[in-house]
Amino acid sequence: MSTEDNKTSVRRFFAEYGRGNLDGAEEMLATDFVNHQSDNTLQNRQEFKQLGSAFLTAFPNLEETIEDQVAESDKVATRLTFKGTHSGELMGIPPTGK
Numbered sequence: 001m002s003t004e005d006n007k008t009s010v011r012r013f014f015a016e017y018g019r020g021n022l023d024g025a026e027e028m029l030a031t032d033f034v035n036h037q038s039d040n041t042l043q044n045r046q047e048f049k050q051l052g053s054a055f056l057t058a059f060p061n062l063e064e065t066i067e068d069q070v071a072e073s074d075k076v077a078t079r080l081t082f083k084g085t086h087s088g089e090l091m092g093i094p095p096t097g098k
Contacts, residue, residue: 003071010076011066018064022052054091059084 001009009028016024026045035042042048056062062084070077086096 001074003073003076006074006076007069007071010069010078014064014066014078014080017052018062020056022049022056025052058086058088058090058095060087061085 013025013028016022016028026049029045029048031045033042033045033048035048042051059082062082065081065083066078067081068079086093086098088095
């Protein structure tokens with residue numbers, strides 16, 4: 001796949017996630033998927049779905065905007081902005097309505 005194809009795949013992943021289609025997003029993850037974030041690491045696809053479900057429940061109107069994407073070879077780095085109303089509990093934090 002070209003770098004543009006890889007970037008398109010990442011955009012599709014986030015579009016599926018944003019629509020609340022966690023099964024569709026999960027299908028795009030490698031079976032040995034690991035996600036490194038600043039505050040945690042998701043070790044597998046099941047952990048992705050658990051955290052994704054928690055976020056979509058807490059922020060039912062979640063919107064994501066891809067701000068930047070950089071691709072080289074088979075790697076894509078994506079900078080996102082998430083926006084939504086905190087309407088449900090998230091990891092022990094009660095909803096703020098903000």
